Amino acid sequence: MNLHVLRLFYYVALTGSVTKASEKLHISQPAISAQIHKFEKDNNIKLLQLQGRGLILTPLGNKLIKPLEQLFSIEDQVRYIIEDHHNYPEGKLRIAGNYLATSVLIPKWASLFKQKFSEVEVHITTVNSHNAIERLINFEADVAVYSDMGVSFANSDLFEFRELYRDEYLFVVAPGHKYSLQEVTLEEIASEPFIMREEGSAARERLFQLCQEQRITPPKIELQFNGLNETIHAVMSGYGVSFVSSLVAEPLFKRDILTRVKVPGISSANSILLGTRRQEHQEMFVNDFISLVINNLDT
Template sequence: MNLHVLRLFYYVALTGSVTKASEKLHISQPAISAQIRKFEKENDITLLQIQGRSLVLTPLGKKLIIPLEKLFSIEEQIQGIINDHHNYPEGKLRIAGNYLATSVLIPKWASLFKQRFSNVEVQITTTNSHDAIEKLINFEADIAIYSDIGVPFPDSDVFEQRVLYRDKYLFAVAPGHKYSTQKVTLSEIASEPFIMREEGSAARERLFQLCKEQQITPPKIELQFNGLNETIHAVMAGYGVSFVSSLVAEPLFKQGVLTKVDVSEISSANSILLGSRRKEHLEKFINDFVSLVIHNLDA
């Protein structure tokens, strides 16, 4: 497979013209057009066609765009790894964390790391736990920090994960809520309107698992947000219940802006995990970040 020609086709499709692709790739327009036509002839296909004054993709051309995008994205990642190796202590550290991690844990670790490695670019992506794991597996992140939601972690010689914290989830309401500081059953609290994050978030997954274990109808999610802070602020405003990590909830309980609901006979353990490639597969500065995290857990 001629990857060079596929790259030419990809940039023609991406920019919408041979002229723009030529400017980006610093290859002459006739050379690009000739190589793509030769590739089409050799494979008995048509990828591009003239429609009026425009160059458009054929149905087959459109099908190729998504896998080519993934292919050249991986190529960029490989080149980035090689560049990081040569440029140490410069490089890029890509961290994918769930909302809990990026709002409570990662800011301090990233700050401490940058104080030691000022030349390393730190890129932090906030997502849910499921997608954080996916980014690690797809080599879109070097480090993933997430809650244990039961997603199988790759069993291989490449990846590893370790427990950072043993946390628990708590039911939280505004101080004026009827269940504020009360002891209730899961069935009672589940009858209230809930404010939660999107599907795939760890707290939501655990809440619905608890309801399944107790054989009760799960609550209606009346308000849904894609961020932890938005969820908390909506609860603080006085509407509904949320199910949140104690790392987030306990400081707010102490401030008096949220109160806990004591739901009897409920176990809501939550493990916060760090996933990465194994030490021997990591650049030194990434290993240094992992060591820094482990060293600062107690603090």
């Protein structure tokens, strides 16, 4: 299979024209067109066709886009691994965590790890739980710390996960809110304006799941942020309700910055998971980090 020509086709499809692909790849337009046409002829297929003054994908060409995107993403990861081998001779630990993990849990673990393994680079990326899992699956992270969303790994022989904490999601408001420290129904709290993170965040997914289970209209998200701290600060300012992990909420309750709204009769359990590749597929310092996390869960 001629991967070079497939890359040419991919960039033509991505940019929408041979001209733009030529500018991006620094290859002449005639060379790109000739190689794609030859590939089509050799394989008795058609990937692109003229429509008006432009090119469009054929049904087969359209089918190839997603697998080619995955293929070239893996190719990029191989290149990054080789680059990291040269740039970080002692190793680089890549941690992907959701906002809860990177704001509450990972900073302590990363600090303890660096005290013991000072030569290993540590790169921490904050994403939502869904993207943390995706980064691990796509070999863009060595460790993922995320909230359980009922998502299993695509290849259970390669990946594994363990539960670190089990807490619950809580409805929180500012102390002056009408529902502060009150007991209300899910339907009543769902009628309030909500402040939440973006789609794909575990808390938001669980909130909408609860509403579906109780057969009530889900809340309207009046303010949406890409960060947990921004969400909390907006609630602290006195507008709306949010739904957050008790690991975040409890310290703020003690400082009287936020208060809880009690909603009886619902189950809002939240598992914090640590996902990794199995030991035979990871470097020793990754195992050292995992051991450090396990040994410091209660301290």
